[in-house]
Amino acid sequence: QQQVKQSPQSLIVQKGGISIINCAYENTAFDYFPWYQQFPGKGPALLIAIRPDVSEKKEGRFTISFNKSAKQFSLHIMDSQPGDSATYFCAASRYSGTYKYIFGTGTRLKVLA
Amino acid sequence: GAVVSQHPSWVICKSGTSVKIECRSLDFQATTMFWYRQFPKQSLMLMATSNEGSKATYEQGVEKDKFLINHASLTLSTLTVTSAHPEDSSFYICSAQEVAGARLDTQYFGPGTRLTVL
Numbered sequence: 504q505q506q507v508k509q510s511p512q513s514l515i516v517q518k519g520g521i522s523i524i525n526c527a528y529e530n531t532a533f534d535y536f537p538w539y540q541q542f543p544g545k546g547p548a549l550l551i552a553i554r555p556d557v558s559e560k561k562e563g564r565f566t567i568s569f570n571k572s573a574k575q576f577s578l579h580i581m582d583s584q585p586g587d588s589a590t591y592f593c594a595a596s597r598y599s600g601t602y603k604y605i606f607g608t609g610t611r612l613k614v615l616a
Numbered sequence: 617g618a619v620v621s622q623h624p625s626w627v628i629c630k631s632g633t634s635v636k637i638e639c640r641s642l643d644f645q646a647t648t649m650f651w652y653r654q655f656p657k658q659s660l661m662l663m664a665t666s667n668e669g670s671k672a673t674y675e676q677g678v679e680k681d682k683f684l685i686n687h688a689s690l691t692l693s694t695l696t697v698t699s700a701h702p703e704d705s706s707f708y709i710c711s712a713q714e715v716a717g718a719r720l721d722t723q724y725f726g727p728g729t730r731l732t733v734l
Binding site: 535537539544545546547548549552592596598601602603604606607608609611 | 620622647648650657658659660662665667707709711713721722723724725726727728730
């Protein structure tokens, strides 16, 4: 019940296209869902996050879509650029004295020039 | 804002020696810091959660006597890998959560430390 399933494992998109990464969770107690971007040899950087009280959140080219009933959320990268080529991790969390994250398995995105 | 640093960024040591990795929150105070381990092309595996002034909480399967964590202040946590062996070679990443306010739920990650044990 603590797992977060992420798909696809890898993704290749043409420049200017839309990249879509999906995550699913089981624990309905989760109430915070961040997405992180990681470049090789670097630490993850927060991209965007959402709480279950909204169905969508947009920041620049990045959008999270959240489906509470299906227990799924996804990251959409609009107008994908070669500089977006990185590994993306979704995570789920709930407050239990602190916000400990359960990470997805990651998606390696490659955007072709 | 919300910058986390780690030192060193990479370290090579001989088998049997101990290595200390520092994690600092540079522009905020962190009630909680987390230590993760990441193998190549894999996800982040939480090793332990540390709170300032108290003992760290280790995840199942993580040897607390091998991975010593000290959270001495609201801006510094250290991870010491004791008697390191080649299988401890990995990418170690820390993260920090702010003391209070609207971003209590957000973890800010450091740049990671690459440990190679020969």
